[in-house]
Amino acid sequence: MNSKAPVRAQAVGIQSLEEFLRKMEEGAQTRKWDALLVFDRAATNALLTQEYIDRIDIKEGFFPELKDGVVDSGNGIKHFLNGLVLDKPRLSFENATIGYSKGKLQMRLVGGKHLEVIESLHNGQRFNSVTALIIYNAATRGILDMNIELSAVQGSVNDSGKVLLDLKEGEDHEFSGGATGPERIRLGVYFKGQLDSWSEEITQFPLSEMVVDANSPINPGVFGLRTHAAPGGALLGSENFGEGAVLVLVAMQGSETGEYPHDDSAMPYMLPAAVEPYTSNLILSNKFMASQIFQLGFEQNEITKGRFNVEALPGERFKLVANSGPTFSTTLEIFKTRSGGLGSEAWTNNMEVTDLYPEVFAEGSELIFEQRMLKGHLRSSGRVGYVNASWWSTWRPGQAFWEIYADLTIELAYKFNIAVVDGRAKLVFELDQYSSSVSYRVDIPADQGAKSWREMAKEIEAELPDLLKPRYQEQFDALQNIRFEIDALRLNNLLFRGENVVDPRDVSMPTDLTLLGNLAPKRTTMVISPSEPIVARGGVIEFSVSPASTGVNWTVSNLPGETGDTGSFKDPSVGRYTAPSDAALLKEGQRRLIVTATSGELVSKALVSVVPNHITVSPLVAVVGVGRSFAVSAGTPDGAAVTWDTPELGTVGPDDDPVNPGGYKYTAPLELPIGDGTKPGHYGELRLDEVTVRSVGGHSAKIDMLVVGSKSSNYWMEPEVRDDGKVALPFYKLNKYKEKVKVPEPIEWTVLRGGGSVDQDTQVYTPGNDGNDQYVIISAFHVNDDWFDSHDYVILPLPFVPGPAYTNILNGVKISHGLEEV
Template identity: 30%
Template sequence: MIYDRARTNQLLAQEFVENLTSTDYFPPFSSVEETDSQNKTVMNNFKFDAPVLSFTNSNISRSRARLSMKITHGQYISFNKPLGSTDHSVVSIATVNALNAPSLHMDIDLHATSNGNIVDGEGQVLLDLSDGENHTFGLSSSGDRNRVLGLAIEKHFNSWSDESKRFVLSRIVTGDSGLRPTSFAIRTHSLARSGEKPEEDNTGEGAVIIGVAMNNEPNGNFPVQDSDLPYLLPDDAPTPIRMNILLSNRIWFSELLKKALAYFDKYTDIKYSLHKNSRGFLDGIDLNHAQSSYLGTTYDVNPPRSIFLPVGGAWDGYIEYQLRQIFIRPQPFDFSGIKVRFNGRQMTVSWSGEHPVPAVTFLKLVGQTGRDLYGNSHLTFKFNLESVYDLHIAPTGADIGKLVFGETSTTRSFDLTGQWYWNAPDGQDYLRNWLAESWSVPFRAYCQTLTDTSRNIDALMLDNLLFRSDMRGVPRLIEAPGDMTLLGHLAPDKLHFALHPATSVVSASSSLQFLLESAPAGVTWSIELLPGEFGEKGSISVNGLYQAPSPGAVPEQGRRVKVIARKDQYVSQALLYLVRNDVSVYPSLQVAQHSHTRYLLVAGSGDGKLLKWGVTPTSLGSVRAVTELDHEDMDIPDAQDVQIYVSPPVPRPLPTDWRAAVHLDQITVTGASGRTQMIDMLVLWSNPVCWFETEYVAQGVRLRMWLAGRSGPIEIFPDEADWYLVKGAGELKDGVYKSTGSEQGYAIIVAIEKSERFLNYAYIVLPFPLIDLKTLKLVDQTSTD
């Protein structure tokens, strides 16, 4: 099968929306990863949408595809371990959702998946996720750290059972077709490099080729270079060709032959030969021998025919007899001489020859005494039958898309010659008619077998190797000069017009205007929740303006909604991720170094409008747009609103409270509704020489402060330090922080030793839900002292 690459990706995206359900495709993912020798990352309860497949290039020697999975929920926290401490320290905290989170991308080398299989009787078409590579996950501004996170997810996938890590592309239902795909391989092919259009580049063009081995036959090989293969989607037709299903001559002809010979299962001593055309392709079947049961009958002539036979030696008189019966002696019936020939889109079935007819003729005397007469007649039946069929594709009905034959002409001729008993030729018409029917009935049945066989060659069944829709391809041209090619459209019901945007995130109470590309007049709009989900879904106008429900009607984890535009049989769908807030930021907290150090900040807008970035009046740092310099050493995510935070220099003189150790800058991100989300930037004026060790108590944490000494760590007791709750809704007393359960994700605590000579301080960020800073595992907050 050959498909237009751009249309293939568009259809796969449509099918992703169409088949999305509320059931998790993957189980939630949690992991603790060491991103370098001093740093670790916790990914907690990450939820992924179902994967969507796309083909990313057109190159038969380096064919690539990509699986992309959007994150819909999760918490991402980075840690390091201060020198001397047994506990980790929080570096950044981010809550990710559909509005601000990146997607996980998994590249697939299609050369490594050549052994993809259609397994078991259910016909599942599988792509092994263990063949994926270059797992990219843009959670960090560090490319190295993102690769570590991607490898962690790759390792997680590889730990699953073989069955779990197989991505089900689709499911094939073979029905009554004898074509049973058993293995396949996928490549992409460039139009430009094929030599067909040398002036064009490779941007956005190309084809997806799926090679299929049938019925457990061995796989073949693809050409090495794009130029070694003609481009198989001709673009010189009045309507562009988007699909080509190419069946090898041997495959489709052997299927036809198998059914054609099945007609003679009840016969014995079957002999046949295959015919090839001048180019070496199979194009015909010659039946040389197929012996049936014996042919014989007694034929009553009704009404009887009068026959006057001469009497007397001088032939001077006649006696009237009546022809009453003709008895044909039983003898083997042979089907030899049947021929089938293909010529392009035309099939000719013919049967000609001669057959001896040993007959006994019965005559009854009329009106006189005497005896009745009978005797042998030695006859020869000559016949010539031919039916010509045109091969085409059923345009409508139950057989739509299947190959069918339409009879275009029929030729029948019969002759009966030889010597009749007593020269009684008047019975010849009767016998000829009976013999003509005796030969015509099996010939018609044989032709019917061949045309029924053609309908069973359901080439469109192979569409299910890649697509799930009921109607993927619609052929409109067919040729069979040797190999059989079906040329036509790819899923016109789903790609007739396009709905934009295809995927978007919308916040509560906001609106989104959908646009239609190449749509006919009279499109109707509707909204659906995913199967198994309940709740408000918003509304859409007759002009495609979507209005989201109020914030109270949207759950905290969000909701997914399908928007459907339909006109007659044509349909296009889009997916909306509903979120409660119109602004989402990433990270929510970042520990920063001073003096012009850069940090990546990401935000998402739920109403599609520009966000306003700023700083609070007490902030010392600044935010700015991304520059080319930033791209050189930072991973900048696509399709997100990204800014760069630049930290301030150390102020002189330092303040006298907790601000002598750290400073809390706050970045403001404001949406069109006026709602503002904050990003906390905790700037350290110096590297702390103290640290905290934690002990978890009921509803909180006991903090023990330590200082590195010459002989080892020295504990600084609670009354030897000044304690500050920089951020948090709980209570801080005597080194114990008690949570009220209303924290906005984390609390920040600073303690400074009461020393006039040195600034010995420690800071800690306590994420909620609480995480054991030794093991980086969630803490049971119901525990007691």
């Protein structure tokens, strides 16, 4: 069964198929595991991505909806995480070396908000104020990464057939993208805390699902995962660095686990070289084949049922040895006579055969693995019946029974072939070679040496083969007709969800059974690129497939159960896609769609995330003191480069913080310029510095950096959200007796960002009618002749978060309205 796997270069030094099989003939290679599943790492990751897209609409039991949380990073700064939305988990294999096998579980942060809050003390009381706002969507490329050191991870198959990988041992939790380096580490710790607090039912990641078959020996119980470097694949700088395979080491239910190889050289590389590369291999151990597969198959045939035991040989090899032999009985009529002499010298000799009990094979006959098959050397040598010899003469009549012996030799060779049974590729065990021979001998005692007896015995010996052939043939046919099927390929469901995910090509039994093939060629031969793009509404993506193919048809659809404009391919034969631009996207925040490329039987899919904006910035707004810096970032849906304009007051440049590699930072000026008398009173100590970032496509976005100079801690506002949506902003100070009093008039109120206004008399802020505002920045300055730092400011995160949530933040409530401190 051939497949259309792509022809790609394989690592120099990989064994040819014949070299690989000769290596396998040296002895068992599964290190006492019942089975090994071996997959090309690149093909594995490609298929896992496709299966991830296939099941994107399926509700998973993994990672429940995250609670809102508070991460305390010290120094009075807390991070409030509100409504974080993670997409479904995806598994990939990140390297290819047995000594340090590494997997990665990855989830994208596709929604949610992040508020940075600082705590200050006024009049002996604690007050919280917002200092930064961050919003997440797909374009921020927020990713939760969790490394899985595969040497510490053991999977299992539960009673319902779910294939589980327990991630309690995950490490290096890190949130990347969108936030600063410190946030990545802190949020990673937060997610780890969430994971550690969950029950085993949640932390067991469902890789796949298998149907448990009580009648099959192919029922895995425990499995381990490793990656295996191709020859040269672990050598930094080599042409093949990183190339390799994913290993699934399997112990069936009721079996003990095997040994893990300590390095790449401890096990042959299980994907031999070929013009059409192999991307999968299923290896069943010699012991498992002998004790489970063959024993089960032979139990289905009466002639072999219960007649073979498994015996060990050196080198983890095994053979089947007959503990008894089947016999049959047959009735026949052979009569031979000789006579002679006259008168008193007359004599008559008779030989008669009526019943025989031949043995098909004897105890000790063997079935052994040799010449890449299971070969039977069946022998039987023994008595099968008697000749009734009688004689008459005038001087000495008599009778005797002389033994008949048969020498039987049967040479059989069975092998597995690949066949499609009920729509599924299966291994079929059947006869490949057969020969038999049988000879008979009548054992006449030495003292019965008359020539007539020898002549009659030879005639009987000559007739027996033809007379017994029909009865023997029934037994021979039973041996030749031994045939059974193994659905061994169902083991692939340990890692993959689809059926028939492997197209098998070549099967052999050098010692262990090896079944080489191609991993899901219809899903991995043609690969769509990009596979998970992000695009702004109305934007364009140029899709392509690799290897390049003609006759590709392009379609786009909503996720099952969802509605909305999908965008379109103007020409379905060209991969140029235009994203939707409907107004609903502004409210949804993002929309995910599935793009499908089809060419004949080949199919590849991409998951498209459509976001409202062409540039996403982080943070939206932040407070920074004079001379201080704050990490900033910006991303475009297509990942293109951006440029930063020089702000009016501060500077933007690369961040030298090692935990923010490749990032940027805003640095405030050492001091704020003094106004010329025409500017507001706060001008010299509080300024809004807009930071503009631009994409090559001409789009732009802004970050508000609120630069704070001198500010007296004796002046502060105490925001209070009212039921009508307005916010009271009472403005206080400490007098010379350290008493809390209201700041007297005149007070200069300024809305630095956003709409709405502050009533001078009531000190109440009324929001404006502009529904696009996510936040408002307001300053209050006590106009006087003595002090220049008599002011305060507030960032109202409304409607960035609901009013009650903001109230809880202000009040420092640990658990309320879904905000839980960790």
